[in-house]
């Protein structure tokens with residue numbers, strides 16, 4: 001398969017066009033993908049790399065999916081795009097659509113954090129705030145896209161989101177010289193990143209480009225743990241459940257907050273195909289993990305990403321991930337998107353500065369606290 005590998009040229013995700021369903025017929029102004037793999041060295045006995053997807057144009061891994069979806073949509077003659085989002089998919093849709101001269105409508109639940117709403121509006125997209133949940137937004141977005149000129153980006157419904165996300169797996173494998181790591185940790189809500197990453201690694205394996213597939217560790221939030229509940233650990237004899245257990249999410253990891261994962265079955269399939277594992281974490285450990293990542297490595301991600309780091313710590317403690325394992329954590333989204341809760345975590349100033357550095361949060365910054373909980 002050396003011939004396929006020799007076609008991998010250029011920057012960003014279109015480097016892997018030979019393995020993708022379409023070839024973009026556009027000059028991409030923005031480079032999606034080609035993100036750095038940060039070598040974090042030895043961390044609690046494992047070798048850790050972080051794939052820094054915060055460096056994508058809109059600050060999250062969602063851009064890989066959007067770039068692919070819009071490349072297909074443009075070829076099909078669509079001029080308008082619509083999508084439901086908890087924030088990042090919408091910001092991504094608004095961003096890439098703007099760069100391609102397409103108009104976008106983003107349907108979001110009322111709980112969407114203010115920073116993500118601002119980002120969507122900044123790119124000029126129409127925002128439709130629904131007095132309801134992500135599930136409600138999802139259905140409304142789907143109804144809005146009943147015309148052939150409108151492309152619906154909804155995760156799990158549009159098959160090309162997964163195709164775009166495969167490219168993250170390709171980049172990880174290439175960074176390891178096609179010799180894959182032992183584990184890849186995937187923060188998981190709808191399960192579309194999980195299924196995309198698995199599909200990417202399985203493609204490489206099937207083509208003989210790699211000789212193994214990494215195990216995937218899905219990280220969820222306790223209150224948004226539908227996939228964790230439905231995953232029967234390593235029990236290959238049991239049929240996978242066809243419909244998800246419904247949950248009632250209430251978590252600081254807003255990008256993982258779904259009551260009914262839209263890629264539920266594909267996510268379970270991804271776990272089975274990679275001999276994966278699934279854990280869910282409480283908000284306190286997610287927030288603590290976010291601070292550790294930022295303060296130890298200089299990598300500030302949103303809490304949803306930090307759930308993955310908390311999952312790593314838990315799996316090291318339980319022995320599920322063995323000492324010496326080579327582990328890649330997907331850094332799915334930047335911390336700048338979720339500053340709420342972090343304005344008050346700074347350590348106390350050293351005594352010398354105690355008199356000059358205000359230690360209380362000024363009144364005019366209090367709006368960050370508890371936002372998204374209206």
Ligand SMILES: *Cc1c(COP(=O)(O)O)cnc(C)c1O
Pocket residue numbers: 060061062088089155187188189190191192193194255256302304305332333334
């Ligand atoms: C969307 C998102 C996830 C989860 O992806 P799913 O496909 O919904 O499982 C994780 N982290 C961030 C930052 C996201 O934006």
